[in-house]
Amino acid sequence: QVQLQESGPGLVKPSETLSLTCAVSGYSISSGYYWGWIRQPPGKGLEWIGSIYHSGSTYYNPSLKSRVTISVDTSKNQFSLKLSSVTAADTAVYYCARGAMVRGAPGWFDPWGQGTLVTVSS
Amino acid sequence: SYELTQPPSVSVSPGQTARITCSGDALPKQYAYWYQQKPGQAPVLVIYKDSERPSGIPERFSGSSSGTTVTLTISGVQAEDEADYYCQSADSSGTYPYVVFGGGTKLTVL
Numbered sequence: 001q002v003q004l005q006e007s008g009p010g011l012v013k014p015s016e017t018l019s020l021t022c023a024v025s026g027y028s029i030s031s032g033y034y035w036g037w038i039r040q041p042p043g044k045g046l047e048w049i050g051s052i053y054h055s056g057s058t059y060y061n062p063s064l065k066s067r068v069t070i071s072v073d074t075s076k077n078q079f080s081l082k083l084s085s086v087t088a089a090d091t092a093v094y095y096c097a098r099g100a101m102v103r104g105a106p107g108w109f110d111p112w113g114q115g116t117l118v119t120v121s122s
Numbered sequence: 123s124y125e126l127t128q129p130p131s132v133s134v135s136p137g138q139t140a141r142i143t144c145s146g147d148a149l150p151k152q153y154a155y156w157y158q159q160k161p162g163q164a165p166v167l168v169i170y171k172d173s174e175r176p177s178g179i180p181e182r183f184s185g186s187s188s189g190t191t192v193t194l195t196i197s198g199v200q201a202e203d204e205a206d207y208y209c210q211s212a213d214s215s216g217t218y219p220y221v222v223f224g225g226g227t228k229l230t231v232l
Contacts, residue, residue, distance in 0.1 A: 036221070046157075046165065046208055048221035059218050062123065095164055102171065105212040105219045108155040110167040110176065 002026040004096050004113035012090075012120050018083040022096030022113060023076075030054050030074040034099045036109055037070060037081045039092040047092075051099055051106065052079055059106070086120045093117050124148060124213035126224035133230040140196040142227045144209030147190055154192040155210045156185060158203075159226075165208060169194060196229070204231040 008020035022035070029035065036051035050060035052070045060068045064083070072079040083090060093115040100107035126146040134140040144154060153172050157165035167176055169185035172192060182197045196203055209224040 038223075045226040046210075046223040048223060051221070059220055061220060062216075100170075102153055105152055105214040106221045107153065107212070108167055108170040108210070109157075109165075110170075112164040112166075115164050 002098060002111055004098065004111060006094060006096050006113045006116040008116060008118070010117060010119060012086055012118060013122050014087055014120055015085055018081070018086050018090065018118055018120070020081045020094055020096075020116065020118070021078055022080070023078045024098075025077070027098070028074075029072060029077050029079065034059075034101060034106070035070075035072065035079045036097050036099045036106075038095045038097060038109065038112075039090075040095070040115075041089075041092040049081065049083070049094075088120050091118065091120045124215075124222050126209050126211060126222050128207075128209060128224040128227045130225070131228045131230065133232055134199050135232045136199060136201060138199055140199050140203070140229055142194045142196075142207050142209075142229065143191055144193070144224050145191045146211060146222070146224075148213055148215065149187065149190050149192055149211060152211045152214065154185070154187065156183075156194045157208045157210065159206045159208065160204075168207075199229075199231055201231050204229055 003025045034051045034053045037049040067084045069082040095115045097109035097112040156169035159165040172187040173185040
């Protein structure tokens with residue numbers, strides 16, 4: 001079955017760039033679907049960060065757009081997130097997930113990775 | 123910006139029916155999706171396209187839609203259903219579509 005696994009530093013200094021990778025197994029990214037990043041600050045709700053189509057088209061949360069870059073590496077069957085100029089407010093569990101498109105709009109996310117906690121602190 | 127509104131909490135006794143609502147202006151035009159999240163775990167999809175249930179999700183989970191409100195119904199609630207539930211939809215009215223999550227509802231089984 002499809003599995004996703006996030007990886008990257010668990011601690012990032014303020015003003016630096018957060019970088020995470022999501023490795024996909026059991027499905028080829030280039031075959032379709034879109035691939036997303038979602039985060040969850042401790043004790044709070046879910047926030048969509050952005051998504052990338054298998055073709056490379058990207059869609060970002062307007063509130064984060066100026067700081068976010070999502071890319072895909074089909075040769076490694078993985079996709080990545082970069083979030084620049086981080087602050088303590090970016091401390092969260094970061095999830096990657098496979099998404100469906102429905103009638104030209106983002107649909108559901110399934111499955112999700114287990115998530116990785118990233119703390120922004122000096 | 124587009125928002126989805128959920129009640130912060132819902133409480134029911136075992137065996138009763140829990141209903142969790144999600145309201146948003148674009149819901150008549152966009153599907154809604156529901157996720158269950160237990161402490162320390164990733165969200166799990168329990169309803170897609172308003173009322174479809176993924177394989178492996180118990181039949182006691184169902185979804186419905188009426189106007190600007192969608193509802194997740196859990197019939198015959200069990201202790202294991204205690205979790206946070208999030209609705210999700212999309213806003214495609216702007217330059218490009220983007221994803222929106224509701225604030226989440228904590229379901230407590232008394």
